[in-house]
């Protein structure tokens with residue numbers, strides 16, 4: 500049986516963009532989001548299940564319904580289990596980019612601070628930075644270089660957003676990098692999981 504629930508809420512992107520929240524309300528919302536974000540990422544890494552990670556990470560895919568924050572559009576349910584870190588890393592970068600739309604540099608910095616504050620397992624953020632910036636195969640490095648060139652012109656892409664995050668983390672929580680050996684379930688666990696699941700059908 501498939502159950503669907505209608506959530507009577509609005510996408511968080513709009514809530515943030517309309518600028519009606521005071522700074523402390525905005526901090527509170529971002530911190531609450533980050534706490535749930537961190538939990539979800541930890542589960543994704545521990546279980547290796549891609550269904551816990553959004554393919555299109557954006558605050559448009561988080562609904563604010565009073566005190567509730569509901570994550571929608573988890574499209575990767577049918578992908579094979581494995582190392583979730585590359586997916587988590589990409590999702591984090593995409594969220595940070597979406598947050599940047601329509602805000603000035605000062606607001607963005609404060610927003611990042613609130614997110615990092617609320618994010619319980621900062622080693623995951625550090626591991627995501629490492630994964631995105633340094634741990635890439637040749638093809639992905641090449642695609643990433645292209646992305647960096649494009650975004651350098653626009654100035655507000657995923658690469659630059661993760662650089663901002665890295666700067667903030669190194670300034671405030673440098674210890675996160677020394678312990679950032681976050682790995683999701685790797686070969687052994689993934690192999691046993693794979694036998695129970697159909698092969699990936701979406702890329």
Ligand SMILES: Nc1ncnc2c1ncn2[C@@H]1O[C@H](COP(=O)(O)OP(=O)(O)OP(=O)(O)O)[C@@H](O)[C@H]1O
Nearest residue numbers: 503504505506507508509555559560562571572573
């Ligand atoms: N208010 C809501 N309550 C419950 N579920 C919702 C609500 N809004 C969206 N969803 C669920 O989330 C899914 C994704 O919604 P979304 O608005 O991202 O549509 P989409 O088809 O992915 O469009 P886009 O390509 O613009 O992201 C919907 O298919 C629906 O199942």
Ligand SMILES: [Mg+2]
Nearest residue numbers: 555560571572
């Ligand atoms: Mg969608």
